[in-house]
Amino acid sequence: MPKPARRRRLMAEINVVPYIDVMLVLLIIFMITAPLLKEGIKVDLPDAGAKPIDADFLAKHEPLVLTIDSRGRLFINFGQNQDQPVAESTVSSRTAALLRRDPQTPVLVKADTTVPYGTVVRAMVLLQKAGASKVGFLTDPVRTPPPAREAPSGAANGPANGAVNGASNGAR
Numbered sequence: 001m002p003k004p005a006r007r008r009r010l011m012a013e014i015n016v017v018p019y020i021d022v023m024l025v026l027l028i029i030f031m032i033t034a035p036l037l038k039e040g041i042k043v044d045l046p047d048a049g050a051k052p053i054d055a056d057f058l059a060k061h062e063p064l065v066l067t068i069d070s071r072g073r074l075f076i077n078f079g080q081n082q083d084q085p086v087a088e089s090t091v092s093s094r095t096a097a098l099l100r101r102d103p104q105t106p107v108l109v110k111a112d113t114t115v116p117y118g119t120v121v122r123a124m125v126l127l128q129k130a131g132a133s134k135v136g137f138l139t140d141p142v143r144t145p146p147p148a149r150e151a152p153s154g155a156a157n158g159p160a161n162g163a164v165n166g167a168s169n170g171a172r
Helices: 017-037 055-060 088-101 117-129
Strands: 064-068 074-076 107-111 135-137
Touching (some): 064 088, 107 117, 117 135
Parallel strands (some): 064 107, 107 135
Antiparallel strands (some): 064 074
């Protein structure tokens, strides 16, 4: 009588090593491509201590931003090819079309610090002729330097009585 054939027991575990390999490859691909997707127009904004625009208002009305790069080229964030320079006539027509749809749309100018004043004024005139009654500027917040550390009392880098450069505390 022949022996009954032994059946091999099935393995009920899932091998996840290939999935981890695929996940790591995808992670590397996304890490490389993510900064490329964020590419925009390079503008060095001036610093200003202005009050920011109300966030609730911006949530309801997306602003129209006219960007002027360091070479004086105009870019507008409305319409097709937003990362391509546009002509002044295109700026006027797109601005007028957007303001007809939503007159509350905030209109902002984002100009590089090296752009001549006349170029910024010409851009503002274009926006005003297209129907923008108010034009604002985008700036970077003023960077305050970190506070200087005070030397501990009795330090060797200054007089012990608090005088600075020969002047007493009362003469400041």
